[in-house]
Amino acid sequence: MKLYLAILLVIVAVAVASKEEEDLWKSYKKKFNKNHSSKEDVNRKRNFIKRQKVIEAHNRDNKEWEMGHNKFSDMTEEETNVLRGTKMVKRRVKSASEPIYPVNERALPTYIDYRSNRCLQPVEDQGECGSCWAFAAITALEFNHCKKTGARGPLSEQMLVDCDTYNFGCNGGDFTQAWQYLENYGGAVNGTSYPYVSGTTQTNGTCKSGSNAVAARVGYYNWVIPYPNATLIMSYLQMEGPLPSAIKVLDSFFYYTSGVYSDPACIVSDEYDVNHAVVIVGYGTVPSTTTSPAIPYWIVRNSWSTGWGNGGYFFIRRGVNMCNIESWTAFVRAA
Structure with a gap:
C-alpha cells in the first residue's frame, strides 16, 4: 500500500510539473511572439525548459545579478x-x-x-x-x-x-x-x-x-x-x-x-x-x-x-x- 501511494505521488508530481512547464512555455511564446510548427515546437520547448532550470538555479543562488527569459530562450x-x-x-x-x-x-x-x-x-x-x-x-x-x-x-x-x-x-x-x-x-x-x-x-x-x-x-x-x-x-x-x-x-x-x-x-x-x-x-x-x-x-x-x-x-x-x-x-x- 505504501509503495502504491509513493508511486501515485510521483505520478502526480510529474503531471503537475509537466503542466507548469507547459503553462510557462505557452506564456513565453505569447510574450515573445514565437510561432513554431508542431514539429519544431517540441525542440524549442526543450531548449526553453533547459534554460528555465538554469535561470531558476542561478537566481536562487546568486544575489549580485539576475537572469530571465528573453528572445534567446528557445534558440539553439x-x-x-x-x-x-x-x-x-x-x-x-x-x-x-x-x-x-x-x-x-x-x-x-x-x-x-x-x-x-x-x-x-x-x-x-x-x-x-x-x-x-x-x-x-x-x-x-x-x-x-x-x-x-x-x-x-x-x-x-x-x-x-x-x-x-x-x-x-x-x-x-x-x-x-x-x-x-x-x-x-x-x-x-x-x-x-x-x-x-x-x-x-x-x-x-x-x-x-x-x-x-x-x-x-x-x-x-x-x-x-x-x-x-x-x-x-x-x-x-x-x-x-x-x-x-x-x-x-x-x-x-x-x-x-x-x-x-x-x-x-x-x-x-x-x-x-x-x-x-x-x-x-x-x-x-x-x-x-x-x-x-x-x-x-x-x-x-x-x-x-x-x-x-x-x-x-x-x-x-x-x-x-x-x-x-x-x-x-x-x-x-x-x-
Whole structure:
C-alpha cells in the first residue's frame, strides 16, 4: 500500500510539473511572439525548459545579478553563436601623440552615464547577423560626430556590413578595422538613407555607399593604452565619450536581466578570447551594505534590442577585467 501511494505521488508530481512547464512555455511564446510548427515546437520547448532550470538555479543562488527569459530562450546554440561576431585582429598602436588624461581615480567623477545624452542614438538590434562590431564602431562615431558638430543623427551600420572589405559582414569583424575603412574610404553615410536590414536577411547585401552622401568622417582612432587599466578607461570615458570594447560572451550572459554581471568562468588569461563587441557608456558603484561589499561596475550598451537586459544595457563588474572588457577599449574622434 505504501509503495502504491509513493508511486501515485510521483505520478502526480510529474503531471503537475509537466503542466507548469507547459503553462510557462505557452506564456513565453505569447510574450515573445514565437510561432513554431508542431514539429519544431517540441525542440524549442526543450531548449526553453533547459534554460528555465538554469535561470531558476542561478537566481536562487546568486544575489549580485539576475537572469530571465528573453528572445534567446528557445534558440539553439548554433543560433545564439551567430551573435558572437567579433574577430579582433592583432592590436596595432597608431603613432600619434595622445593627450595625458588623469589616471588618479580620486580626480575622476564617481559616476558617469551617457545613456540619456542627446548624442547617443537609441539601442538597436543586430538580429541574426554577427554585426556587433559594426554597431560598436558606429555608436562611438555617431556620438563623437554629434559632440563635435552638434548634428544628431543615425549613421549606417549596414554600409559597413555591405561595403567594409577589412571585415566580414555578418561573419564578424573588428570595430577598429571598421574605423580604418571609414577613414580610408571617405566616411559613414546616413543610417536613414542606408538602413540596417541584415538582421532580417541574415547576410550581407550589395554595397551602395557610392549612391549616398557621407554624413560623418573618422579623424583619428586608437586603443586605450596601457591595458587593462580600469582607471585609465574611466579617464578616457570622461574625455572621449562612449568606448567600444570586446568581451567574451558565456551562455549565462544571454539571459542577463539586472544587477552587476560577473562569472568566474569569464576571468580569462588570453586577451584574444573575445567574441562580441559592446560599448562602455558609463560607470558607477553599488554601495556597500552590512552584508555585502561595494561593487564597482561598467554601464555597457549591447546591440540585442531594448528587449534584452536593462533596456538594451547591462552592468558588469569593473576593475577585474571581467570577460576581457578592459583589454579592448578604443576611442574614435570625428573629423
